[in-house]
Amino acid sequence: MIAVREVFAGTSRQEWLFWGLSLAAMVAFVYPADERIYLQWFAAGDGHRAQLNGYLYHHAAVMVCFLLPLLLLKPLGIADYGLKLFAPGDWRWGLKWTLIACALLVLPTWVSSHDPQFQAEYPLAPLAMESPSLFLLFAGSYLLYYIGWEAFFRGFIGFGMLGLGYRPFLAMMVQVSLSCIIHIGKPQMELIGAIPGGILMGLLAYRSGSLLWPLLFHFYLGLLNTWFCWIN
Numbered sequence: 001m002i003a004v005r006e007v008f009a010g011t012s013r014q015e016w017l018f019w020g021l022s023l024a025a026m027v028a029f030v031y032p033a034d035e036r037i038y039l040q041w042f043a044a045g046d047g048h049r050a051q052l053n054g055y056l057y058h059h060a061a062v063m064v065c066f067l068l069p070l071l072l073l074k075p076l077g078i079a080d081y082g083l084k085l086f087a088p089g090d091w092r093w094g095l096k097w098t099l100i101a102c103a104l105l106v107l108p109t110w111v112s113s114h115d116p117q118f119q120a121e122y123p124l125a126p127l128a129m130e131s132p133s134l135f136l137l138f139a140g141s142y143l144l145y146y147i148g149w150e151a152f153f154r155g156f157i158g159f160g161m162l163g164l165g166y167r168p169f170l171a172m173m174v175q176v177s178l179s180c181i182i183h184i185g186k187p188q189m190e191l192i193g194a195i196p197g198g199i200l201m202g203l204l205a206y207r208s209g210s211l212l213w214p215l216l217f218h219f220y221l222g223l224l225n226t227w228f229c230w231i232n
Contacts, residue, residue, distance in 0.1 A: 014078055055128075059142055073160065081156060083155065118225070168206065200214075
């Protein structure tokens with residue numbers, strides 16, 4: 001039997017801070033950053049734009065909630081978190097496999113866009129699809145969302161765990177598990193797809209040394225899914 005003190009033995013102050021910030025960010029994503037908070041507290045007078053404004057709020061809030069842990073720990077020098085746009089010698093690999101992944105996912109995304117669950121979920125804000133200016137506004141906010149997402153799961157969790165001395169496989173599977181949990185409540189195939197998707201984006205980040213490639217792939221996939229669900 002393991003004594004209580006043995007559970008925490010050898011845990012550094014950096015690890016306590018790392019896991020504390022991880023949990024705080026996950027909770028912030030679920031509650032204060034949720035679009036329903038905007039609709040409940042701030043949407044009075046928005047009229048038909050309430051849903052769109054709710055997602056603009058959600059996307060910006062997610063970026064803040066998920067970037068803060070990384071920015072708070074960056075001065076401690078635990079890891080570089082993949083913040084280099086072009087890691088020396090690896091950008092060609094990242095570009096190559098990002099383009100391949102983008103091409104391979106077109107057909108599966110088209111097929112999934114016909115699923116009634118996807119049709120009910122996407123587009124998140126149908127109003128954004130009704131004019132180029134609103135679509136660009138929504139797409140810009142979506143990019144902020146994915147910046148926060150990749151900075152947290154692949155950057156803070158993935159690179160952070162590597163910097164703390166955890167094995168690469170464990171760092172990979174923890175970020176995949178956490179990002180999969182966040183997908184609970186989404187369409188069934190999206191939840192399942194979060195597993196291979198998380199592994200793919202983790203590999204893109206770790207092998208290239210940069211968050212740029214999983215960010216571009218994830219953003220592309222999000223917009224592609226949104227467009228396909230709209231036209232179907």
